[in-house]
Amino acid sequence: VGRILDRYSNRLKISGAVFRPDIYEWVAGLRVADLVNKADGLREDAFLDRAVLIRQRPDLTREMRSIDLGKALTKDPQHDLLLQKEDELLISSKVEMTDSLKVTLLGEVHVPGDYHYITGMTLKALILNAGGFTDASSSTIEVAHLIIRDTVVGTDARSSEIELIRLTDTLSFSQLDIALRPYDVITVRKKPTYTKPETVLVVGQVQFPGPYALNSSQERVSDLFKRSGGALPDANITAAYIKRFKSDEERKRIAEDARRLQLLFADSSATVLKDLEKEYNRIPLNLEKILIRPGTIEDVVLQSRDELIIPRFDAQVRVSGAVLQSTQIPFNKGAGFRYYISSAGGYARDAWRKSAYVIYANGKSATARRFLFVKSYPKVLAGSEIIVPKEPFARNRLTTGEVVGLSSALASLAGVVIALLRL
Incomplete structure (x- = not known):
């Protein structure tokens, strides 16, 4: 036995x-007014000027008809329509229709945003709310009133009418007893000279x-x-830098750059994506030079939330990357770049020697330079880190065992090909 279909008629x-x-239940001869009476009548907020009757056609598609509900209740035959099976009558609420009206408050108030319009609403009540x-x-408030028109008259194509209000005292609301209209946009302007105090951190x-x-x-x-009172005795001012968020x-911008690189090159965006993960940029400073000649281009202008970092003197040099042993080595004032590489056991087999570089404690970096047959290495300072990258093709180089195999x-x-050819 098949399942009974859930159909209504x-x-x-x-x-x-x-x-x-x-x-x-539908019964023959039932009209709009009769259905309203079955529902115990209209609520006080019912909108009488218009109701919607949704009717189902024989092919199960639907059509919509508008009726004057007030006239339907007076038995006007043009609006008190004879109902059919599956008809649906929608009666709007004045409250719900009014709730869809709004005004918008922007600018220098504590809670800007959209507010429901209420008949009789004033600018004073809105700002207090x-x-x-x-x-x-x-002291300047701008109120934009929506211009509602069916057609554009002449060359006047304005969509709103602007009303300017200039207050003599922002603490007095007596000048704000102005009636608002639906869809008004109110903007409270900011003082031209007003700026919030901005802070930095040392x-x-x-x-x-x-x-x-x-x-x-x-x-x-x-x-x-x-x-800040100057540096303490154990400060390393050569390592000073700014942390800028x-x-x-x-x-x-960085995310867009990474997206473009991903489209162009499969792996080129890795560095950009890594940079995107950082919350701040590190700006190296030459604090000794800045203090001798303040106000120069190296004397960075500060921004809100900047942090001026003055590290403690670190008498170590770190060596990492493609060396035999990543380690920390005590700083030797007379020693050079190659001394620290040797102290870490020397270069590894896959070291990219010409790309080795130094990152100083303030975040600045330097690499070795070659002029003709002379190669000069960067100076190493206390707190520096020497990084030796791997050759980019080293990962693809075959080992001896792989070559033999x-x-x-x-x-x-x-041998197989030769045997097949002899057949």
Whole structure:
């Protein structure tokens, strides 16, 4: 026995602003007003000017008809339509229709955003509802009223009408008793000279580490260093650097660069993606030179959230990468680049010698240079790290065992081919 199909052929549905929205039985001769009475009548918020009747055609597609609900309830035959099976009557609510109206508040208020429009709403009530003005608010408020028209008259193609309000006192709301309209956009302008205090941080071996408020938009490293009381005896000022956090715009730019590289080259974006993971950039400083000649181009202008780092003196040199033993070696003032490589056991077999480089404690780097037959190595300072990269093709180089195995396989294959040719 097959399963009984869930099909209905004698029902009506009414929803919206009635007391009992539900599904009702269809009977011949039933009209719109009769269905409303079955649902115990209209609620107080029912919208009488228009209701929607959704009707199902014989091919099960649907059509929509608009009716004047007020006239339907007075038995007007043009609107009190005779209902058919599967008809659905939708009656709108004035409250729901009003809730769809809004005004938008932007700018220097505590809670900007969209607000539901209520009949009789004033600018004063809206701003109070938004928590009032911020400290940055100016005395100028702009109200844009929507211009509703069916056609453009002449050359006037404006979509809104602008009303400017200039307050004599932002603490007084007497000038704000202005009626608002649906879809108004209110903008509270910012004071042209207002800027929030911006802070930076000094970390490390100084007399007074901690946060500092910037005196001006042009304050430099030398100014901040003096305010921090100067360096302690164990400070390494040659290792000073700035930690500058990346902005959202910079992160987006780096992500876009990585995406482009991925499209062009399979593996070229690895370095860019690694850079994207870092939350900040490291700006190396020549603090000794900055203190001698403040205000020069090397005396970096500070930005909000910058951190000036003055590390403790580190009497070690790190050696890592393609050497026999990655290690730390005590700093020897008279020793050079090759001394530290030798102290780490020398280069490994896959070392890319000409690309070895030094990263200094302040983040700056230097590599070896060659002029004709003379090769000069970078100077090594306390706290530096020497990095020897691997040759890029070293990973693809075959070992002796792999060469022997490949040769044997080729010889066997050649023997098979010769045997087949002799057949």
